Amino acid sequence: MVTAILLVEKALPNSITSFHDLLSNELPKTSGKWSFELKIYLNNKYSKPDNFNVQQVPNKYLVTLTTSYLPNKTISMINNTKAIMTSSYLSSNDEIDHFEKGCCNSTSLDPFDFIISNKFQNLWNLKQSIRGEGGNSYEITVNNLNINDPNIIQSLPKELIEEVNNTYDTFRIRTANCSLHGSFKGFLIEIEYIDKEEAKDKTSDYNEIQQFHIKINKIKELIKQYKFPNGKLCYNVLNEDKLDYISDLVQQYSEALQF
């Protein structure tokens, strides 16, 4: 799953409505409201090696992302390097198995950001809490998003470009108004390229990085052709050797929402 975050900073609280009207022309499937919360923690400078002054301790950031579409999950990332996802409610078979074997005391656990805020105060202090809400989740299928970027065309196999041009592409789009401690900070659009069912997808013969470039370019074409509002587009990944949905998602939110 390749994702990107578009943050429209020069927006008004009603930009989200105009965008809804714009998308409605493409007859999207809407799947209702959603929300997210991004918390940014700064390292506590008093936790340090004895031979360091407080001023010598470099800044480090820990961010946690919770979204309503990944219920009971907290994704956290430290200093743009390592990410994990934790669960506060064990429900899948292997999660229940983990509980039944005695590894934890309940299936109803604590959100990781709650533990950080309450039990790791010697290490991390909450600096910002950004909430996103008031938008919708859509799924749209569009055609003719052809790859136009000459660099991409040059660097990828010709057959692959032909394969992905003149086809249908499906995207999940989520919109939200972002607020930092109550004040409006911008309009966020999360765009996810929905992979085609494997049987129909000949691109799976190509490697992950090549596919990634195609999908990101499709997202860029979508933004351009359907006249999405101008903003900061974040699509960096946490580890260039290995795409990972949750790691890349938290990295993109964290990059987009730096105030």
Added chain:
Amino acid sequence: MVHQLSLVAEIPQPQYMLSVSTLAAITGMTPEDLSLHVVLLKPKFPFNPEIQAGKVNQIEQYRIRITSSFDSSSGTQQRAQAQAQLESQSIFEFNKNSNDLTSRKWTIQVSEIPSAGRRTVSSQNIYESTIVNTGAHNDLIGYLDELGYSLETEFWIKGVRFYHNDIIIEIYRIYVKSDNISTVIVPIGEKEQDLAKLYKLELLDKTGKFFVKCFVNVERQTGVESITKANKQLDLLKNELSGLIDLEIPDRIAMDSRVNSKIGISNYNISVRKK
């Protein structure tokens, strides 16, 4: 957060079979296997906040504990009694390519010191969250290092579990790794493989005694009724087992996971062998 009420005991090895049979009779169940790999981590750096007049500073430094189950391939109580030859990889040799350590689920846990005061059972708050995905780098220990924690020690718990009303009863022994190593080939992906060290585990307590822990987890500390009920259940069990297993309140100071704790012995050292 769960609020855990507990009582503990020790039983000498010869008493193990009788205790297990008695508990099987009381609970009406055959015991379940208990095989845990427990890792303790402590903050990497000391925490010395500025002391300012009038500013209350009560930030604690907790150790954390991560727990997963390990394959001990011997579920029966007989095998648990006869010293099963247990083997495991060590968390100190964790690397993102190797082995079954990375593929396991781990629960991260922070425990507060048990409540003070005169009580009939120990009562303690425990915060837990289960790690379900270790991200693009698949490097849990690397993440915990960035979080501010370094490995302190590891041990293994091997024993059995019973359930009686709301009470979970565990009888187990603690194992640590020995110097005795066997090397095995572990598949990494479909094609690659790696050499991993398997340590033979040995008993921490050479006399072979077992630990017994009886506990009830109450979801919220505010559930006064559930706490009263749990207290009663533990009290009944204590009376029922007295003479065979003498349950008592665990030493509160030994249950303190804080670094540089002001109570008891400072920097209470968990006496499991270090790396």
